[in-house]
Amino acid sequence: MLNKNYLLLTLRLYRGLIIFSALFVGFMQFLIVWIFASFDYMPVIEAFLNQLPQQMRVLFSEQFLTYLSINGAAAFGFNHPLVLLLLGLLTITASSRQIAGEAENGILELHLAYPIQRKTLFITLWFSISLMLFIVILCGLIGSLISLFLKAKLSLDIILPLLKIVVNLWILFVLVMSYSLLISSVENEGSKAGILSAVITLLFYFIFFLGSIWTFLDQIQILNIFHYYQPQKHMFHQISLLKNLSVLVVLIIICFNLGLRQFIRRDIP
């Protein structure tokens, strides 16, 4: 089912990006928790809120203040645009380069002339990128845990929600990777496949972001993949991990099967 040599090759091809992403995400999680744990910022925020007119003050709910806790900060780190951007970059680059990109530059033709089945190649690639994402996200978790251990109390109350967040984040990006591989299986040019996958992901993200400002977008958020990843809500037990995962996993299965089917059927190049 999996080809060990191809798996090692893909990990080797992206080792630079994996190491950079893992260090960046790990350090970022560490720093965010460290900063929140180091300064007593609540009086400053309360003073700021008190200076605001009453009409504006109501915009900042109690929930907003709870998000500004250490727990909230740990969750925020996994929702930071830079973290999402880096994970997206790794996912889309690897997915689009390995199929459409290699079809374009001729390496896929050579690869498939070797005794390796298309099915094995696709499944190994899917597994390999999942593993890359797992490594990067795991480093983020380690960064958070070290920071919490050093500056705050490390308890199950925070570890369990953090675990839920990282699993949810991982599965979300496995979905991004699965539809990127599907696009890559259809396309003949790596850059086209990459751009298309990035545009779709950014579109989801911006619609989700705008939904927090314009409530009329709420009704369509159910169709948005980012609706199924809200780390702050995990931290404060306001959302079910199972519900999120079931939706994301169903979408992954659909994209994976369509991608695999297309890859087996496609002409090279």
Add this chain to the structure above:
Amino acid sequence: MTSALLIPHSLRGETAISIINVENLSKFYGQICGINKISFTVERGEIFGFLGPNGAGKTTTIRLLLHLLHPTSGNVFIFDQNIKSHSYSIRQKCGYLPGDFSAYSHMTAEDFLAYAASLRKCPLSKITDLAERFGFQNSLSQKIKQLSHGTRQKLGILQTFFHEPDLVILDEPTTGLDPLIRDEFYQFLREYQSKGKTIFFSSHNLPEVEKVCDRIAIIRQGELVALEHLENLKKKRFRRLILRLKHVIEPFRLPEAQLINQAGLQYEFLLTGDLSGLLEHLTTLPLADIIFPEPTLEEVFLVYYKDEKNAQ
């Protein structure tokens, strides 16, 4: 080298064993024809030349042989197995050199070969001899992106042959090779053939194919226009003769030659028969130069089309 072994089985009067059997193979890209109803067989121990101009359908045919493309209709059998259902086991016994060989540019040549060997589950023990033969031993530790086009092509040759496959498919294999290495490669192919291995050699260069191949298929605009033993092809072949005279003379004719073009003092003839009478005539002319240009593929095609018309 045993000369008998260089001759394919059918020519030696032995029972021919088909290694490649292509039956009515077609590939259409929408309305565009890649190849149309091509049929041929390649026998064991044969160097089979697949000749055609660029865009004729050579690479399409090769990709269909390796199941990289899915045929619109027709079948390909390699080692008596249908490529559709036994692609994996067939590819285990094949070596392939693509027309535009490319590999992971940041890898060293050695690492790439090690990766190829791991996929083929085959030791790299013979690579040193091969590398030495093609003058590649100093490039093994270099990154692929640092290699020149010709050296990269040598790497392509190494990855094609290191596991000693029973069938080798070569798509324009000598592109970028210098003449010395090219001759070494032709010699290597003959030696490889003598081990009973089969070689499918695609090229657009007629003299090159003539040097190494036993049998030749000619493809043009997606259709097979000829499938001949080399000897037959040579018989059918015609040559051009270009004469440059020192000064203007009366209009003249040459035996077994047809004037096809004249510009000033330069006359171009199509030679159609025995040369002995012609040579006598040439001595009577005030010649400044005589040129026998290599026939182009188009000229060879013209012969075949002419034959077809005559037959009709």
